[in-house]
Amino acid sequence: MKLLHSGKVRDVYLDGDDLVLVASDRLSIYDVVLPTPIPDKGRVLTQLSLWWFDRLADIVPHHVVSGTDVPAEFAGRAVRCRRLEMLPVECIARGYLAGLGLEEYRKQGTVSGVPLPGGLVEGSKLPEPIFTPTTKAAVGEHDEFMTFDDVVAAVGAETAARLRELTLAVYTRGAETAATSGIIVADTKLEFGVDEGGAIVLADEVLTPDSSRFWPADSWEPGRPQYAFDKQFVREWSQTLDWDRTPPGPEVPADVVAATRARYVEAYERITGRDL
Numbered sequence: 542m543k544l545l546h547s548g549k550v551r552d553v554y555l556d557g558d559d560l561v562l563v564a565s566d567r568l569s570i571y572d573v574v575l576p577t578p579i580p581d582k583g584r585v586l587t588q589l590s591l592w593w594f595d596r597l598a599d600i601v602p603h604h605v606v607s608g609t610d611v612p613a614e615f616a617g618r619a620v621r622c623r624r625l626e627m628l629p630v631e632c633i634a635r636g637y638l639a640g641l642g643l644e645e646y647r648k649q650g651t652v653s654g655v656p657l658p659g660g661l662v663e664g665s666k667l668p669e670p671i672f673t674p675t676t677k678a679a680v681g682e683h684d685e686f687m688t689f690d691d692v693v694a695a696v697g698a699e700t701a702a703r704l705r706e707l708t709l710a711v712y713t714r715g716a717e718t719a720a721t722s723g724i725i726v727a728d729t730k731l732e733f734g735v736d737e738g739g740a741i742v743l744a745d746e747v748l749t750p751d752s753s754r755f756w757p758a759d760s761w762e763p764g765r766p767q768y769a770f771d772k773q774f775v776r777e778w779s780q781t782l783d784w785d786r787t788p789p790g791p792e793v794p795a796d797v798v799a800a801t802r803a804r805y806v807e808a809y810e811r812i813t814g815r816d817l
């Protein structure tokens with residue numbers, strides 16, 4: 542297999558006409574990969590994505606060819622998939638206000654050009670889920686919000702409308718499903734590609750702790766940061782350091798690694814009802 546691309550978290554190989562997406566145990570915060578791996582994180586991301594792709598297939602076709610036909614050294618954390626022409630938009634849906642969405646709302650009352658009511662606070666539930674796409678930034682740069690018109694300019698009106706519709710449908714299904722396990726999906730990021738026949742296909746990873754904010758419903762309380770099943774914990778730990786958020790990232794101590802691993806595993810086990 543030929544290594545095509547090594548992202549912050551995943552490595553992408555070409556194998557014949559297929560791609561093999563391999564999730565590592567690497568963790569990045571503020572777009573910087575930390576030197577300390579989180580054991581089993583790659584397996585959690587991969588197995589959770591596979592579980593969701595299956596459960597979303599009636600909404601949108603997906604890129605998975607096989608979750609098992611992968612080289613033995615990557616077993617459990619790799620997906621064989623169809624190689625698509627990726628669309629240059631990070632398709633984000635938000636049902637709650639957090640992260641960059643919150644920052645943008647505080648500055649100008651909108652996110653990706655979508656106006657929101659006044660008086661919302663950190664963690665507030667939005668009146669309805671919204672589509673808040675961003676650019677797909679090149680290495681070393683940060684993603685930026687796109688308005689719906691920006692998406693139309695990038696991919697055409699018909700595809701833009703379809704991306705918004707699919708993103709909101711996947712988010713809604715994901716949020717409803719996770720809610721039955723007591724988990725709030727505050728937001729999620731999807732990537733779509735186009736196949737040889739011109740169909741829009743769901744690609745990349747889906748509804749994982751790296752691409753979404755998962756919060757336990759029983760401790761959700763607007764007006765403060767929420768407990769999250771993801772790297773939020775590492776981000777908060779990093780804020781206690783004298784680190785300027787540029788490479789190299791700091792070594793993560795063992796207790797922070799163990800707590801972070803436990804959150805990834807708990808998200809997987811609660812959502813799927815399976816043991817990792």
Ligand code: ATP
Nearest residue numbers: 548549550551552553604622623624625627744745
């Ligand atoms: P990061 O996500 O850390 O910002 P990245 O997006 O460059 O970095 P990864 O997410 O680790 O890197 O790598 C996955 C890459 O594979 C992405 O560029 C994604 O768009 C691409 N990809 C995912 N699925 C497919 C597919 N079916 N066909 C073609 N490319 C795909």
Ligand code: MG
Nearest residue numbers: 548549551745
């Ligand atoms: Mg990516």
